[in-house]
Amino acid sequence: MPELENLKKVWDNVFSCMGCGECGFAVNPNAEIYLTCPVKEALGDAAFEIHFSRGRMSVLKSILKGAIPLSKELAEFVYQCTECGNCTETCHQCDENVVLKISEWIDHNNVWNALRKDLVQAGHAPLEKHATLIELMNNPEMKNPYGEEKSKKYAWADGFSNIKEKGEFAIFGGCTMPLRQAETLKNMMKIFQAAGKDIAMSKDEWCCGSIAMRIGDYKAVEEEVKHNIELYKSMGAKTVFSPCAGCYRTLKKDYPEIIGEELPFEVKHITEVLAEMIKNNEIAFKEAEAETLKVTYHDPCHLGRHMDLYEEPREIISKIPGIELVEMKRNRKNAWCCGAGGGVKSQFPELSLDISKERVREAIETGARVFLTSCPFCVGNLRDAVNQMSSEVQDKIEVVDIIDFIALKI
Numbered sequence: 001m002p003e004l005e006n007l008k009k010v011w012d013n014v015f016s017c018m019g020c021g022e023c024g025f026a027v028n029p030n031a032e033i034y035l036t037c038p039v040k041e042a043l044g045d046a047a048f049e050i051h052f053s054r055g056r057m058s059v060l061k062s063i064l065k066g067a068i069p070l071s072k073e074l075a076e077f078v079y080q081c082t083e084c085g086n087c088t089e090t091c092h093q094c095d096e097n098v099v100l101k102i103s104e105w106i107d108h109n110n111v112w113n114a115l116r117k118d119l120v121q122a123g124h125a126p127l128e129k130h131a132t133l134i135e136l137m138n139n140p141e142m143k144n145p146y147g148e149e150k151s152k153k154y155a156w157a158d159g160f161s162n163i164k165e166k167g168e169f170a171i172f173g174g175c176t177m178p179l180r181q182a183e184t185l186k187n188m189m190k191i192f193q194a195a196g197k198d199i200a201m202s203k204d205e206w207c208c209g210s211i212a213m214r215i216g217d218y219k220a221v222e223e224e225v226k227h228n229i230e231l232y233k234s235m236g237a238k239t240v241f242s243p244c245a246g247c248y249r250t251l252k253k254d255y256p257e258i259i260g261e262e263l264p265f266e267v268k269h270i271t272e273v274l275a276e277m278i279k280n281n282e283i284a285f286k287e288a289e290a291e292t293l294k295v296t297y298h299d300p301c302h303l304g305r306h307m308d309l310y311e312e313p314r315e316i317i318s319k320i321p322g323i324e325l326v327e328m329k330r331n332r333k334n335a336w337c338c339g340a341g342g343g344v345k346s347q348f349p350e351l352s353l354d355i356s357k358e359r360v361r362e363a364i365e366t367g368a369r370v371f372l373t374s375c376p377f378c379v380g381n382l383r384d385a386v387n388q389m390s391s392e393v394q395d396k397i398e399v400v401d402i403i404d405f406i407a408l409k410i
């Protein structure tokens with residue numbers, strides 16, 4: 001394998017960085033930007049330049065020039081990045097009097113991913129916890145990074161007569177929701193049942209491979225990708241939907257890139273499915289309660305910045321009677337990450353929680369009682385943060401998946 005194989009492919013991105021530092025310090029209310037890098041902010045005084053984009057780009061320039069080598073020490077810093085993509089948004093909005101327009105060429109997550117791939121290829125990664133997750137994901141008895149028996153992933157589906165083995169409209173449940181938030185899937189079925197909708201589900205779905213891809217180990221997912229595509233083809237699926245933002249991004253964006261062609265089915269996120277159902281009058285909501293309920297919505301990075309899916313969840317919320325959506329100061333393209341992505345939650349759990357607590361504080365500032373989102377990783381990490389915060393915080397706000405919220409309102 002040639003050295004720096006992947007970084008050499010993105011050298012133009014790296015050298016397009018002007019070193020202005022907006023990716024670390026930007027506060028620009030006119031552009032609705034209030035700081036950029038959640039990792040840099042959470043680390044506070046312990047943050048070095050390499051913890052945010054400018055410093056990392058600078059190190060990469062030296063690596064590409066051959067001045068410094070890849071190393072295990074470097075990997076320890078590199079994996080302290082949630083790959084939230086907020087640096088891209090800020091960088092691309094830089095004032096052209098400060099940064100030349102070429103910064104718009106930079107796809108930061110692509111660069112971070114190339115670096116991670118090269119670290120893996122050179123044997124400096126995966127880090128310890130990541131290696132364990134990948135091992136579990138590839139274990140034939142499990143095929144999920146939680147190390148649970150294969151069959152456990154489908155226990156939630158028992159008793160639903162509208163779940164079929166084959167069909168055009170199929171679920172990719174992922175690992176996190178069935179194994180950690182199964183109630184949400186049952187609530188999803190309650191919504192489908194009320195609408196008279198059948199879904200297809202296989203009991204041989206393997207992990208989508210997201211965890212290994214974010215870590216940069218693409219060799220580890222070759223079998224998963226092939227297996228899952230063949231599986232849904234054999235089920236006759238025309239639309240594959242996922243309630244997980246990570247699976248959605250992986251199936252819709254990474255799978256076609258890996259196989260070099262379009263998938264034989266369309267991929268949707270559950271919020272797209274639910275928004276369509278509402279438009280088609282397939283979901284009948286209860287009447288509004290006497291008092292309006294304020295809610296806020298957190299954009300998962302894998303839905304928003306990674307996939308440009310911002311409006312469907314908001315359309316859903318706007319159609320629920322008696323609900324007022326109040327946006328957080330940082331929303332949509334500048335949304336603050338929940339801290340769970342990029343493998344940070346497993347390898348650096350404290351850092352991940354510190355980021356999450358900041359997002360919880362921001363949600364509370366809106367005065368909302370319900371903190372909605374649409375990704376099991378965000379739900380899990382934001383709940384972990386709330387549970388670690390004061391009882392006053394716990395009384396003020398509740399983290400709820402948008403699926404559970406709809407189920408309560410029908």
Ligand code: SF4
Nearest residue numbers: 017018020021023091
């Ligand atoms: S904002 Fe963009 S150009 Fe400026 S330092 Fe960050 S990555 Fe480089």
Ligand code: SF4
Nearest residue numbers: 037081082084085087
């Ligand atoms: S992707 Fe997010 S966490 Fe990583 S450097 Fe950019 S802003 Fe920071």
